[in-house]
Amino acid sequence: MSFSENKLTVRSSADLATAVPYLIGFHPSDGSIVVIACRDRRIVFAARGDLPAPGSPAHHLRDLTAHLVPIVQRQQPISDLVIVGYGAQGHIDPALRVVGDEFTATGLAVQELLRVTESRIFSLTCDDPACCPPQGTPFDPNTSLVAVHATVAGLVARPNRAAVSSRFTAADSVGAGIRHAMTEATARMAAVETAGSTAVYEAGVHAVRGALRQHDDGTRLTDDEVAWLTVLLTHRPVRDLAVDLTQPHDQHVTFWAEVTRRADEPLVPAPATVLAFTAWRCGDGVLAVMAAERALQVDPDYPLAVLLLQALHTGLPPSVVEQATTGTHPSPFSPNPNISSDQE
Structure with a gap:
């Protein structure tokens, strides 16, 4: 075998x-x-x-x-x-x-x-x-x-399920650095929003592309960069862009796990859902389920996390959700069929 x-x-x-x-x-x-x-x-x-x-x-x-x-x-x-x-x-x-x-x-x-x-x-x-x-x-x-x-x-x-969740859950509450960064990021977002949704999306494109590029280059995001990225991800088009730009490989799973772990609690659903989708595309159903559940712990009605979790629990492939959410052809990224979802 x-x-x-x-x-x-x-x-x-x-x-x-x-x-x-x-x-x-x-x-x-x-x-x-x-x-x-x-x-x-x-x-x-x-x-x-x-x-x-x-x-x-x-x-x-x-x-x-x-x-x-x-x-x-x-x-x-x-x-x-x-x-x-x-x-x-x-x-x-x-x-x-x-x-x-x-x-x-x-x-x-x-x-x-x-x-x-x-x-x-x-x-x-x-x-x-x-x-x-x-x-x-x-x-x-x-x-x-x-x-x-x-x-x-x-x-x-990993030793157990707790070791899987530790990848994206904070050991304790966020520190003073990220809280200060969140205050500044929220004020910055309010200023950008006055210019309209296009300005928010353009800021999101720049932030998502830049953050992924930094990670690929081996540079860890600062608290300010994490705060700004997670504030921008609250806008659905920016989150969907993040899903599209994220590649199905371990480095990007690690990236979104870190962003989710460092995010201020109210902003966890978006990066956790991107993490869930990325892990699913990589064939890591256990991590995908747990990340989607983490998003729903904070916001039980977060639509994409609800959809992902339902699909994971029924054993559907990522392409099904991609078609349902985008109306386009299935993603060229096919999941690794060897490692599947943890059914609770």
């Missing part, structure tokens, strides 16, 4: 267990389930969810599966699935069997059900002790060639 974009080869269940954190962007915690869709022995999609706690009503697990099935079905053509659960046998094994049966009932072929408990992986579908011993197969991600190759390919597996 290979990741179709990065050509990372997975030859065993231990390799697959090592690869999962790179597929979803972080190490799954106990109680997680990951559905991996394959096409001709290539991994093309992965979705993660939280299993209901032990003792939960049976319909909670059915509801989770009902949510995951259509997301996976949209990734056609798919040849088969591997479903991986994390945690103790008593909690995970029954849940895996239920989820596997539900997927099978829809006509999707479930190749394997795997449970990861600490540093061992167990197969629920193979009873050959030669390849799948009942005591599990040990694996060490730290010594696996899959981890080495994934790192070389630029894939990152």
